[in-house]
Amino acid sequence: MTAATPARGPGPVPTPAGAAAGARSVLVVGAGPAGLAAARAARERGASVVLLDASDATGGQYWRHLPDSRPSANERVLHHGWSTYRSLHEELERDPGCETVLGAQVWAIERADAPGTAAPVAVHVLVGPPDGSRRVGRTFRPDALVLAIGAHDRTLPFPGWDLPGVFTAGAAQAFAKGERVALGERVVVAGAGPFLLPVAASVAATGAKVLGVYEAGRVKGLVRGWLPKPWQLIGAAKKGGELAGYVGTHLRHRIPYVTGRAVIAAHGTDRVEAVTIASVDADWAPIPGTERRVETDSVCVSHGFTPRLELPIAAGCDLTADRFVRVDEGQQTSVPGVYAAGEITGIGGVDAALAEGEIAGHVASGGSARDTDLAEAIGARRTFTGFAARIEAAHGIRRGWTGWLEDDTIVCRCEEVPYGRLRETREATCGSGLRSMKLTTRAGLGICQGRVCGRTVEELLGGAASDPAASAPAASAPAASGPAASVTTDRRPIASPLRIGELAAGPDLTRSSTTSNVQKGHP
Amino acid sequence: MAARIVPAKRDPIRPAPANPIVISIDGDPVAGIEGQTIAGVVLASGRLAWRRTSVDGRPRGLFCGIGVCFDCIVTVNGERDVRACQRRAGDGDVVSSQHDELPEAAR
Numbered sequence: 001m002t003a004a005t006p007a008r009g010p011g012p013v014p015t016p017a018g019a020a021a022g023a024r025s026v027l028v029v030g031a032g033p034a035g036l037a038a039a040r041a042a043r044e045r046g047a048s049v050v051l052l053d054a055s056d057a058t059g060g061q062y063w064r065h066l067p068d069s070r071p072s073a074n075e076r077v078l079h080h081g082w083s084t085y086r087s088l089h090e091e092l093e094r095d096p097g098c099e100t101v102l103g104a105q106v107w108a109i110e111r112a113d114a115p116g117t118a119a120p121v122a123v124h125v126l127v128g129p130p131d132g133s134r135r136v137g138r139t140f141r142p143d144a145l146v147l148a149i150g151a152h153d154r155t156l157p158f159p160g161w162d163l164p165g166v167f168t169a170g171a172a173q174a175f176a177k178g179e180r181v182a183l184g185e186r187v188v189v190a191g192a193g194p195f196l197l198p199v200a201a202s203v204a205a206t207g208a209k210v211l212g213v214y215e216a217g218r219v220k221g222l223v224r225g226w227l228p229k230p231w232q233l234i235g236a237a238k239k240g241g242e243l244a245g246y247v248g249t250h251l252r253h254r255i256p257y258v259t260g261r262a263v264i265a266a267h268g269t270d271r272v273e274a275v276t277i278a279s280v281d282a283d284w285a286p287i288p289g290t291e292r293r294v295e296t297d298s299v300c301v302s303h304g305f306t307p308r309l310e311l312p313i314a315a316g317c318d319l320t321a322d323r324f325v326r327v328d329e330g331q332q333t334s335v336p337g338v339y340a341a342g343e344i345t346g347i348g349g350v351d352a353a354l355a356e357g358e359i360a361g362h363v364a365s366g367g368s369a370r371d372t373d374l375a376e377a378i379g380a381r382r383t384f385t386g387f388a389a390r391i392e393a394a395h396g397i398r399r400g401w402t403g404w405l406e407d408d409t410i411v412c413r414c415e416e417v418p419y420g421r422l423r424e425t426r427e428a429t430c431g432s433g434l435r436s437m438k439l440t441t442r443a444g445l446g447i448c449q450g451r452v453c454g455r456t457v458e459e460l461l462g463g464a465a466s467d468p469a470a471s472a473p474a475a476s477a478p479a480a481s482g483p484a485a486s487v488t489t490d491r492r493p494i495a496s497p498l499r500i501g502e503l504a505a506g507p508d509l510t511r512s513s514t515t516s517n518v519q520k521g522h523p
Numbered sequence: 524m525a526a527r528i529v530p531a532k533r534d535p536i537r538p539a540p541a542n543p544i545v546i547s548i549d550g551d552p553v554a555g556i557e558g559q560t561i562a563g564v565v566l567a568s569g570r571l572a573w574r575r576t577s578v579d580g581r582p583r584g585l586f587c588g589i590g591v592c593f594d595c596i597v598t599v600n601g602e603r604d605v606r607a608c609q610r611r612a613g614d615g616d617v618v619s620s621q622h623d624e625l626p627e628a629a630r
């Protein structure tokens with residue numbers, strides 16, 4: 001980790017020693033596949049690059065690995081494309097023109113609205129141990145910003161999902177890869193989407209028993225559901241190959257992969273002891289009489305991904321109808337000088353993230369999307385066009401899931417708001433607007449800032465559950481309260497909790513925010 | 524029936540030997556290895572929950588594992604609200620679990 005030097009106040013990105021004086025400065029946020037590829041492409045064009053990540057290692061979610069204090073000799077068996085990661089990482093590490101700052105949490109982005117300002121945004125960062133009280137503030141005003149901050153799991157609530165022993169699938173993956181910790185011995189993996197497969201494979205590779213992978217989508221066989229047109233499988237050859245690898249691993253471990261099934265309840269008093277698994281119809285509504293109880297000590301559930309949108313929204317970037325960051329052919333957002341790549345622009349997997357990152361870094365440092373050196377990346381990106389739509393078609397959340405909620409099922413984990421209260425509020429106020437209903441119920445207003453339940457609360461309060469268009473994929477049908485409300489849910493002017501002392505020392509964001517999410521803390 | 528660390532000897536990725544560390548959790552010493560997060564150390568010690576919620580006093584531990592949900596927050600060396608899944612454990616860290624009563628007015 002680079003020693004952090006406080007650099008408050010105006011000024012460009014401090015030029016790393018190895019970049020030519022006067023070079024264009026490019027700030028890349030996120031050192032996952034997309035951010036690493038962006039940093040390298042920008043360096044290839046001679047830009048002076050700063051690469052930031054909140055984590056203390058590069059690699060992002062995909063290439064999460066054991067820490068440097070415990071390197072492993074054979075890390076590659078857990079990853080696809082490990083050599084790609086190593087060469088990106090090593091190249092940037094030896095490059096004096098790229099300053100990598102780890103443990104660097106971007107907590108706010110301010111738009112440079114002042115006419116005539118060269119830098120598109122000011123990026124505020126705290127560097128130091130996660131949630132530490134002695135982190136050092138830095139502010140960057142780069143010529144161009146590349147946002148490559150990825151996504152996190154979306155898990156729908158079900159009775160008992162707040163019991164210890166129920167995790168997101170991403171948690172199982174992160175702890176299997178990043179710490180070699182198995183979260184249980186008899187593991188149920190459930191939810192929806194192709195991501196469940198690598199999760200089950202990693203869990204199995206810790207030596208735990210995966211009792212089954214329960215996919216809610218009623219896809220008949222992977223390939224058909226995944227890719228309605230079989231020739232598209234050839235187009236997305238790498239993804240297909242990877243998937244074949246996972247299925248192979250599953251067969252070797254004899255892990256059942258069952259579709260049209262969902263975990264509709266978890267049972268236990270102080271920890272999970274069993275789950276109820278039921279068949280669900282095409283709309284994901286549980287089918288009565290199909291319930292089956294399975295004893296388990298660890299339940300890993302994900303129903304898809306939510307892109308991290310607070311920073312792009314703070315920067316002023318437009319979103320697409322399905323709520324990813326809108327980009328043009330050069331990965332530029334609607335804000336000139338601000339680029340986006342990877343999972344925040346659409347769910348496409350690691351190869352799409354790498355291609356988009358390369359394009360973003362190249363164009364952010366002054367190149368054009370038409371340049372011949374980008375041809376390969378543009379081709380690779382094209383391969384994944386429509387990939388997110390295909391995943392959505394096969395695995396997207398369907399309205400019927402609310403059928404497994406009970407009135408006392410916690411929906412907002414932070415504020416412990418049960419479903420019944422949301423339902424009653426909606427009925428009593430006839431849907432008086434998302435914001436006021438959230439204030440009444442407190443749903444989505446806790447310390448996680450609605451990251452876990454925000455979209456769910458929106459759908460439940462928006463009346464979507466009783467929508468006549470019931471079979472429409474939930475994610476692509478905006479809640480009844482409309483796009484303005486959805487922006488509210490994804491909007492978090494302070495992207496990460498701060499301590500009062502850190503806020504006092506920081507820039508004044510009160511114009512654009514409330515400070516209600518500032519942590520109680522000791523400065 | 525609990526979380527556990529994969530024994531290095533049987534791990535196909537062949538991790539290098541790691542330095543042992545000891546942290547305390549609510550006064551109990553717990554052994555871990557350097558590089559683990561606080562959540563990793565606590566989980567591998569067999570404990571699945573380390574926080575009580577404010578409203579219902581329900582147990583919570585790890586949920587998202589990647590710093591998003593804040594279910595896992597603990598007090599570390601006197602610093603409150605530290606995400607246990609994000610903070611690496613340091614030898615001698617004093618960790619205590621949190622149970623925040625609701626303020627009177629909010630009850």
Ligand SMILES: Cc1cc2nc3c(=O)[nH]c(=O)nc-3n(C[C@H](O)[C@H](O)[C@H](O)COP(=O)(O)OP(=O)(O)OC[C@H]3O[C@@H](n4cnc5c(N)ncnc54)[C@H](O)[C@@H]3O)c2cc1C
Pocket residue numbers: 029030031032033034035052053054055059060061062063104105106107148149150151152153169170171173174195198199308311341342343344349350353495589
């Ligand atoms: C827990 C988890 C595990 C996953 N595992 C797999 C897998 O095994 N296989 C698979 O195909 N897909 C997996 N995915 C999907 C995965 O997101 C993509 O395949 C791929 O990692 C996307 O790359 P990316 O570069 O867009 O984002 P990411 O890899 O998510 O990288 C984003 C980076 O940005 C950093 N960041 C975010 N916000 C900030 C901030 N405010 N300040 C500073 N830094 C920030 C993060 O620390 C992270 O390192 C996983 C997703 C999750 C959430």
Ligand code: FES
Pocket residue numbers: 584585586587588589590591592593594595596606607608609
């Ligand atoms: S488990 Fe979600 S923040 Fe730590």
